[in-house]
Amino acid sequence: MPRVIVDVMPKPEILDPQGKAVHGALPRLGFSGISDVRQGKRFELQVENVDESTLAEIATIAETLLSNPVIEDFAVRVDA
Amino acid sequence: MSQRVGVVTFPGSLDDTDAQRAVRLAGGEPVALWHGDHDLQGVDAVILPGGFSYGDYLRCGAIASFAPIMTEVIAAAQGGLPVLGICNGFQILCESHLLPGALIRNDHRTFICRDQVLEVENASTSWTSDYEVGQRITIPLKNGEGGFVADDATLDMLEGEGRVVFRYVDVNPNGSLRGIAGITNERGNVVGLMPHPEHAVEDLCGPGTDGLGFFTSAVRQVLASA
Numbered sequence: 001m002p003r004v005i006v007d008v009m010p011k012p013e014i015l016d017p018q019g020k021a022v023h024g025a026l027p028r029l030g031f032s033g034i035s036d037v038r039q040g041k042r043f044e045l046q047v048e049n050v051d052e053s054t055l056a057e058i059a060t061i062a063e064t065l066l067s068n069p070v071i072e073d074f075a076v077r078v079d080a
Numbered sequence: 081m082s083q084r085v086g087v088v089t090f091p092g093s094l095d096d097t098d099a100q101r102a103v104r105l106a107g108g109e110p111v112a113l114w115h116g117d118h119d120l121q122g123v124d125a126v127i128l129p130g131g132f133s134y135g136d137y138l139r140c141g142a143i144a145s146f147a148p149i150m151t152e153v154i155a156a157a158q159g160g161l162p163v164l165g166i167c168n169g170f171q172i173l174c175e176s177h178l179l180p181g182a183l184i185r186n187d188h189r190t191f192i193c194r195d196q197v198l199e200v201e202n203a204s205t206s207w208t209s210d211y212e213v214g215q216r217i218t219i220p221l222k223n224g225e226g227g228f229v230a231d232d233a234t235l236d237m238l239e240g241e242g243r244v245v246f247r248y249v250d251v252n253p254n255g256s257l258r259g260i261a262g263i264t265n266e267r268g269n270v271v272g273l274m275p276h277p278e279h280a281v282e283d284l285c286g287p288g289t290d291g292l293g294f295f296t297s298a299v300r301q302v303l304a305s306a
Contacts, residue, residue, distance in 0.1 A: 010184075014229060015255065017185040065146070068139055068175065070182040071229060 002050045003079040004058050008067045009040035041066075050078050083299045086113040086123035088153070090144045094131035095166065095278055102278040103127070106295030115147040125162035125206070125298045126153055128169030130222075130276055140183060140225050141171030150176055162206035162298050163270045167223055170262070170272030179263055179272045180238070181230030186223070187255025195287040196221035196275050197249040198261050202242050205268040206301050210293035217290035219280040221253055226274040228256035228263075238263055246273055 010016045016038050023037035043066050047054050059076055067074040085103040087110055089096045100110035111123050115133075120126065133144035144150070150172070157163045157178050165173035173179045186192060197218050200211040211217070230238070235258055238244050246262035254274070262273025277291030 013231075014184065015187055015227070017187060017189045021189055065138070065142070068142065068182055070174070070180075071184060 001046050001048070004045045004047055004050065004055070005077050005079050006043040006045065006058065006062045006066050007040060007075045007077075008043070008062070008072050009038060009074075011071055011073055014071045040072075044079070082107060082109045083125070084109045084111050084121075084123045085295070085298060086111045086120055086126045088113045088115060088126065088128055088149055090115040090131070090133035090147060092132040092135055093129050093168070095276065096129040096131070098276075098278045099127045099129045099166065102281045102291065102295045103299070105281050106292060106299050108295065108299040113149060115144065115149050118148050118152055120149070120152050120156060125164070126156070128153070128163070128165040128172050129278070130167035130169060133168055133172065136168075136225070139171075139175065141168055141173075141175040144168075144172045145175035154178060157265075157270050160267060160269050162301065164207050164294065164298070165270075165272035166276055166278060167226070167274055170274055171225070173270060173272040178270050179265060180234050181228055181263070183225050183274070184227045184229055185225045186227055186253075191222070191224040192226070192253050193220070193222040194253065195219070196253060196261075198246040198273075198275060199249050200245070201247060202245045202264060202268075205245055205264045205271050205297075207271040207294045207297050208245055209301060210297040216249060217280075217293070218287045219275045219277050219291045220286060221275040223254060223274050226254040226256065228254075228260045228274070230257065235260075241266070245271055246275070 019037040019039040062074040085108045087099045103110040171183045200215045203211045248259045264271045277294040280286045280291030
């Protein structure tokens with residue numbers, strides 16, 4: 001069954017305390033060279049078939065429930 | 081006849097009984113409302129209490145904003161019914177677009193619990209008419225995701241229209257932009273804030289009785305308009 005992926009990320013200008021915490025842990029683990037970390041969410045939606053109307057509906061779902069457009073951006077893609 | 085103030089209980093609400101008690105101490109009649117109902121039971125005002133509705137899954141307040149009773153709460157709020165959102169209730173009001181902006185994780189990444197001083201900047205809302213502009217009140221603050229954010233245009237609009245109701249004094253406890261602790265809608269009937277007035281209504285527990293004014297304001301306003 002096809003799968004549609006919705007990625008939700010905090011907008012670039014919004015503070016991401018979780019990403020900062022992850023970033024702060026890296027040097028303690030001996031990893032260097034990572035200049036920033038942003039943490040988001042990934043949703044996997046199983047669908048019967050992928051067509052234009054399904055993707056339009058998923059975009060609406062992403063905008064109304066999966067993300068908060070005030071603080072987050074989303075991207076919809078079909079899982080290959 | 082005392083005024084009836086509904087308090088909505090969602091799965092994961094924590095402070096619903098405290099809010100009911102605050103209504104009673106203010107001279108109103110608390111009415112328990114259930115998230116799964118489509119019935120406001122004819123109440124004169126509604127409180128969305130603090131807690132962790134739906135376990136804060138997805139985003140704080142996101143799933144609660146689509147709860148059955150929110151259909152009625154949103155319609156009534158748009159019609160002028162006084163609605164107060166405290167902490168998780170504030171998050172629900174933002175998620176349901178009754179108030180602008182959003183609440184994100186505290187900038188220092190730790191849960192905070194302290195007695196917090198606020199300055200009242202708008203004393204003409206349904207929930208703040210018993211205060212005076214410039215008055216400083218101390219009520220508990222307890223949150224993990226209380227950082228108020230919005231874009232600059234929205235923040236400018238809120239400040240320009242006098243819709244910042246409370247600002248944090250002395251410290252910014254959670255990274256809220258411009259130190260904003262609470263806001264209101266254009267009409268002044270919907271108010272949301274992160275700190276908890278319902279925990280400051282009796283001298284026996286909490287930092288005092290500075291929070292009682294929220295509830296007496298609403299009860300008085302409802303009486304005046306009846």
